[in-house]
Amino acid sequence: MQIAALRASAPPSMTVPLSSLPPGAPGADVAQPPTRHTISVLQLHQIVQGARRLGCDIDALLRRAAISPALLQSPNARVSEDQFAALMRSMRRVTRDEFWGLLSRPVAPGVFAQACHALIHCATLEDAMRAGLNLYRLHLVDFVPRLQQRDGRATLLLLPRAPATACRQYAQSTFAFQAYGVANWLVAQRIPLAGVDLAARAPEPARGPARLTDTERVFNTQVRYGQPHTALHFDASWLRLPVVQDASSLQAFLNDTPRNLLTRYRDDSCLAERIRRHLRCHLDDELPSLEQMAGALRLTPQTLRRRLRDEGRGYQSIKDSLRRDAAIALLEHTDLALQQVALRVGFSEPSTFHRAFKKWTGVAPGEYRQRQMMESAA
Structure with a gap:
């Protein structure tokens, strides 16, 4: 089920833009959430293969990178790029190998x-x-x-x-x-x-x-x-x-x-990344429709669909991945209540956000935050 379907029955007024929150309201003074891309837990399974073969303590390696080992049980889970880089550094030190035990x-x-x-x-x-x-x-x-x-x-x-x-x-x-x-x-x-x-x-x-x-x-x-x-x-x-x-x-x-x-040198010129940058400015509001986005880019809706299809993307998937990455960043780096996190990524109802986040990552937002806090404190 896509986010559009989750929100189809909700009137436009149900989404509360961050700019409409009164001064002092929870979440009103928090900066726009970082929206870096995240990395699939499937990459974690692959990168630890060599360390596992060498008998290293995989859970300990993950915790050093502030990654909950429990995420390995959730096929749709995501980690931040900083966490993934920290895991690479940790495995390099433990295995004393720049390829982490993957080679003979x-x-x-x-x-x-x-x-x-x-x-x-x-x-x-x-x-x-x-x-x-x-x-x-x-x-x-x-x-x-x-x-x-x-x-x-x-x-x-x-x-x-x-x-x-x-x-x-x-x-x-x-x-x-x-x-x-x-x-x-x-x-x-x-x-x-x-x-x-x-x-x-x-x-x-x-x-x-x-x-x-x-x-x-x-x-x-x-x-x-x-x-x-x-x-x-x-x-x-x-x-x-x-x-x-x-x-x-x-x-x-x-x-x-x-x-x-x-x-570094990530390709930000492709159409999908241009759209992602534009959507960041509307993340806490009702995101533009494909037709509205096409108008902003001075393209026809048909041309926008075709060019995104050529890049292997869909407009709805870009919106959903942006919300997912922003939600993960807010859960990891702020102490906002879950209701405020939901508002910050465009959901007026915490229950709808809860269902969407669990669909994206395999775990509920509260459980995701709790796991990350436990690993960061370990």
Whole structure:
């Protein structure tokens, strides 16, 4: 059931805009909630595979990142990008491996920083990518990363050296994601991808507002799963761009890694992200209809639907995912009562918000907050 259906019988006056709350009313003086994207708990299941194989205490690792282990039992649960980045750092320390036990031989902490130090002295992106891949070939035994060019297209190709396992396939996806993030940082702009091939199987379709997987949203291009090789494809002309980073910018980059790999140079130009930014301003009010949004963007409703369909999104799913992410942020970072959280994300009735949130994440909002508070205090 979509939010539109949940609210179909409610008259417009039932939604109370935050701006209409009198001064001093609960929630009136709270800033607009942060609406960063969240990450599916399915990613947690994959990223802890290696640590679990090594016998690490997964619950303890999750708690260090302020993530409730109970969320692993809720297939639709979400965590913040900061929590996911904290989990990556925690697992790196515990496993003493930059790939968290996913590969047959660990990659010692410091290799990523060593590679970045070498790359900033290269003249072009192509020089940097080849230098970085050469370095990593000294540390990787499960797959071989190569840069290929053909007919104007460049491909970062990962050739497996060992039998495919879920751990190795996730490690390859991780390597491709990190290499792409570093490449974007080196040239200080997002490199548009022509396609992504992943050896990993396609994730199980999850219930909830978002149709795109987290992987598809990060790469912002078609992702083909179950392929013989993991590969990123892009126009070879990007390889000629100069490296613009230096020692001073490198330290700030390393200090904020891996979080900046999740958020930096995100594609905010796509139509879905433009709509999401516009909707943030109306989050506590009745969100615009598709026809109203089309008018604001100077598009016909038919064109808006078609362009969103081309991006793999739907207008209702954008609205629902924004409300979900904003609600999660408010539950984690404020002490607003649940009724006020509901108002802040556009629900006049707490019961309707309760049903919608449980549909989005698999747990009720009060239970979600309680779990997070317990982990933060642990």
